[in-house]
Amino acid sequence: MAQAPAVSAGHGRAAGPRSAALRWLLHPAAKPVLHGLCLLPLVWLVYGAAFDRLGANPAEALIRSLGGWTLRLLCLTLAVTPLRQMLGLPALARFRRMLGVYTFCYALLHLLCYSVFDMGLDWGEIARDVAKRPFILVGMCAFALLLLLAATSFNRAIRWLGARRWQQLHRSVYLIAGLALLHFFWMRAGKNDFAEVAVYAAIVAVLLLARIGRKLLLKK
Amino acid sequence: MRIHSHHSGFDHPRASEITPRAIYEQRRALLRLLAAGAGGAALASWAGREALAATRPGKLAALEGQRSAVAGAVTMEKPTEYQDATGYNNFYEFGTDKADPARHAHTLKTRPWTVEVEGLVARPRRFDIDELLKLSPQEERIYRLRCVEGWSMVIPWVGYSLAELIKRVQPLGSAKYVEFVTLADKAVMPGVNGRILDWPYTEGLRLDEAMHPLTLLAFGMYGELLPNQNGAPVRIVVPWKYGFKSAKSIVKIRFTEKEPATAWNKAARNEYGFYSNVNPDVDHPRWSQATERRIGEGGLFAKKRKTELFNGYAAQVGQLYAGMDLKKFY
Numbered sequence: 001m002a003q004a005p006a007v008s009a010g011h012g013r014a015a016g017p018r019s020a021a022l023r024w025l026l027h028p029a030a031k032p033v034l035h036g037l038c039l040l041p042l043v044w045l046v047y048g049a050a051f052d053r054l055g056a057n058p059a060e061a062l063i064r065s066l067g068g069w070t071l072r073l074l075c076l077t078l079a080v081t082p083l084r085q086m087l088g089l090p091a092l093a094r095f096r097r098m099l100g101v102y103t104f105c106y107a108l109l110h111l112l113c114y115s116v117f118d119m120g121l122d123w124g125e126i127a128r129d130v131a132k133r134p135f136i137l138v139g140m141c142a143f144a145l146l147l148l149l150a151a152t153s154f155n156r157a158i159r160w161l162g163a164r165r166w167q168q169l170h171r172s173v174y175l176i177a178g179l180a181l182l183h184f185f186w187m188r189a190g191k192n193d194f195a196e197v198a199v200y201a202a203i204v205a206v207l208l209l210a211r212i213g214r215k216l217l218l219k220k
Numbered sequence: 221m222r223i224h225s226h227h228s229g230f231d232h233p234r235a236s237e238i239t240p241r242a243i244y245e246q247r248r249a250l251l252r253l254l255a256a257g258a259g260g261a262a263l264a265s266w267a268g269r270e271a272l273a274a275t276r277p278g279k280l281a282a283l284e285g286q287r288s289a290v291a292g293a294v295t296m297e298k299p300t301e302y303q304d305a306t307g308y309n310n311f312y313e314f315g316t317d318k319a320d321p322a323r324h325a326h327t328l329k330t331r332p333w334t335v336e337v338e339g340l341v342a343r344p345r346r347f348d349i350d351e352l353l354k355l356s357p358q359e360e361r362i363y364r365l366r367c368v369e370g371w372s373m374v375i376p377w378v379g380y381s382l383a384e385l386i387k388r389v390q391p392l393g394s395a396k397y398v399e400f401v402t403l404a405d406k407a408v409m410p411g412v413n414g415r416i417l418d419w420p421y422t423e424g425l426r427l428d429e430a431m432h433p434l435t436l437l438a439f440g441m442y443g444e445l446l447p448n449q450n451g452a453p454v455r456i457v458v459p460w461k462y463g464f465k466s467a468k469s470i471v472k473i474r475f476t477e478k479e480p481a482t483a484w485n486k487a488a489r490n491e492y493g494f495y496s497n498v499n500p501d502v503d504h505p506r507w508s509q510a511t512e513r514r515i516g517e518g519g520l521f522a523k524k525r526k527t528e529l530f531n532g533y534a535a536q537v538g539q540l541y542a543g544m545d546l547k548k549f550y
Contacts, residue, residue: 049520055319056301056308056515057371117520133506190506191316192416192487 018088025091034095038102041069042109059117066110071180073103075203078177082210097153100173104150107143135186142179145172177204276443277302283440285358285378290433292536293361299442300373304516306447310367311468312416313402313409314449320411321449327408328469330453339475340395343388349453353439356384360443361436361457366498366531368462372512377457378440383431391427391475398430399423399480400456401472417483423467424480424494425458426540434459434536460533462496493550497541498531502550 024030045065048054054061077099084092119126130136149170151157158166181204185197276282279302288294299305311321333349347355358378366372386398404420406412412419429435436457439446446452451468458465464484474480484492491505500510511524530537541549 052519056304057318057513058520059513060371062520120523128508132503132508135506191312193316 021087021089022091025089025094031095031098034098038073038099041065042106059113063110063113063118066106066113067184070103070106070110071184071200073099073106074173074177074180075200075207077103078173078204078207082207082214085214086210101150101153104146107146111139111143135183138179138186139183142176142183145176145179149173149176174204174208177208278444279306280444280447282443283353283358283378283445284443285360285440288359288361290359290361290381292434292533293359293363295362295364295374295532297362297364297374299362299376301516302442305373305375305441306449308515309449310369310463311449311451313404313411313419313421313469315411316416322447324410325448328403328448328452329408330448330469333453333471335454335470336472337385337389337474338472339399340392340477341475342390342392345389347385352385352437352454355388356380358439363434363436363457363459364531365457365459365463365466366512366527368464368492368496368504368509370507370509370512371515372525372527373515375457376442377436377438378443379436379438379457381433382435382437382456383433385437385473386427386431389475394477395475396427397476397479398425398427399472399474399476400425400467400470401474402467403469403471416487418486420471421467421483422480423456423465423482425465426479427475428540429458429537432537432540434533460497460530460537462492462498464492465496495541495546495549497546497550498527499529499546499550500527501529502547 045054045062049058049062052058077096080092080096080099084090115121115126119129130140149172152161152166152169161169181197181201184200185194188194188197307322308318309321310318311325314321314324331349335347335349335352337347338344357380359380360376360378362374362376364372365375400423402421402423403409404412425435436459438451438455438457439453441447441450446455451466451470454470455468456466456470465482479494482492482494484496485494498509503509509527512527513524514522517525528534
C-alpha cells in the first residue's frame with residue numbers, strides 16, 4: 001500500500017499517535033464498537049417510534065431521519081479510503097465494507113418506511129409516485145445501484161467478478177452519492193432550503209477531489 | 221368555554237344551561253382533589269380524565285368564544301392535540317423546519333399591535349388589536365386544516381367572520397379583492413433574512429370569498445389566545461383552501477380592484493395558484509393531493525385519509541366557484 005508522500009515526510013513525528021491509533025483500530029473490540037455506533041441511530045428511532053417521541057408526524061420523521069443517516073453513512077464510507085491514504089493507516093480499510101453495508105441497510109429502511117408508512121404498501125400508488133415525482137425516481141435509482149453493490153460485497157463475489165471488475169463496479173458508489181444528493185436537493189427545493197444539501201455536497205466533492213488529486217499526483 | 225356536543229352540532233344549549241365558569245372550575249378542582257385521594261382511585265382517575273378533556277391547555281390567556289352558529293363551522297371530528305397543533309407549523313418567517321416556529325417565535329411582540337385597513341373602502345382606518353378583539357362576539361369554530369404538503373389537522377379556533385370587519389369599513393363597488401399583508405420584522409424573524417420568499421408574506425382572496433361567513437378572523441385557539449407560532453395576535457383562517465392561504469400575524473388588509481400578488485404564487489407560479497382550493501383531483505405538480513395524513517391519528521400504521529373537495533366544505537362554498545374550471549383556476 002503506497003503512502004502519500006506528504007505523510008511519509010513527517011513519519012518520525014507522527015509515529016507515536018499513529019501507532020496508538022493503529023492499536024485502537026486493530027483492537028478486537030473495534031468492530032463491535034463500530035457496529036454499536038452504526039446501530040445507535042436505529043435504536044434511537046425505534047425507541048422514538050415505540051414511545052411516541054418522534055413529534056407530530058412520526059412517519060415523516062422516521063423517513064427523513066433514515067434518509068439523513070443513509071447520507072451520513074455514505075459520506076463516512078467514502079471517507080475511509082482517502083483518510084486511510086492521508087493518515088497512512090491501512091487498518092482503516094477493514095471498516096469500509098461494514099460502513100458500506102450499513103449505508104445500504106439504512107437506505108433499505110428508508111425505502112421500506114416510505115413504502116409502508118407513506119404509501120401504505122400500495123404498489124400502484126408507489127409506481128404512480130415514481131412516475132410523478134422525479135426525486136422519488138432518482139432515489140429509487142440510487143437504491144437499485146446500492147443494492148447491486150451490497151449484493152456483491154462478499155468475498156466470494158469479489159472472486160467471481162475478479163478484483164478489477166469488482167473495483168470498477170464499486171466505483172459507482174460516487175454515482176450513487178450524486179444521485180442521493182440530487183434526491184435530497186429536489187426534496188428541499190420546494191422550500192428553497194439548500195444549506196444542508198450544500199454541506200453534504202461539499203463533503204462528497206472534497207472526498208472525490210481527494211481521490212482524483214491523488215491519482216494525478218501518483219501518475220506524475 | 222368549549223361546549224362539547226356529540227349530536228348533530230346544530231342544537232345549541234340555552235344560555236341558562238351553560239355552566240358558569242366559576243362553577244365548572246370548582247367542579248374540576250374537586251375532581252382533581254378526588255383523583256389525588258387514595259380512595260376510589262379508579263373512579264376518580266376516570267372522572268379526572270373526562271374533566272381534563274374539556275380543560276384548556278393553560279399556556280396562554282383565555283379567550284372564550286360561544287359555539288358558532290355558522291353552517292359547517294363546527295366539525296365533530298376530534299381536535300388535534302394542542303402540542304401537535306403548536307409544535308408542527310409552517311411559518312417560514314421563523315424557519316423552514318416544522319419545529320422552528322415553536323422554537324423561535326417567542327421573540328414576536330404581539331402588543332402593541334395594529335391592523336391598517338386601506339384601499340378601496342369608504343372608511344379606511346387603523347384598528348388596535350384590543351379594538352379588533354371586541355369588534356364582534358368571539359365564536360369557537362372547529363375547522364379542518366389541510367396543508368398543501370399533504371397533512372391535516374382539526375383546530376378549534378376562536379374568532380369571528382372576517383365579514384364583520386369588512387362590513388364596518390364599507391368596501392367600494394370597485395373593490396374586488398382583499399390582500400393580507402403580514403409582519404416581516406428582521407429583528408424578530410430570522411427567516412426574513414433569507415430569500416425563500418419575497419417578504420413580507422402576502423395573501424389574498426376574492427371579495428366574495430373574504431365575505432363568506434366561514435372565512436374567519438382568528439385571535440385564539442383551544443380557548444386561549446393564539447400562540448405566536450400559530451400567527452398571533454390575529455390571522456385569517458380559510459378552511460376550504462390549503463393552509464398557506466391563511467395569512468398569519470396580519471398587519472394590513474388592503475382592498476383592491478386587481479388580483480393581488482401572493483407570496484407562494486410569486487415563488488412558484490405553476491405550483492401555487494391564487495385560488496389554491498383543496499382539491500383531490502388537481503395534483504400539485506410534484507405530488508398527489510388525493511390523500512392526506514391526519515396528524516396524531518392512529519400512529520404510524522394509520523391509513524391516510526382521502527382528501528375531500530374544498531376540504532369537505534363544498535356544501536358551504538361550492539357556489540362561489542360555480543362554472544369555474546378548477547383545473548385552470550387552481
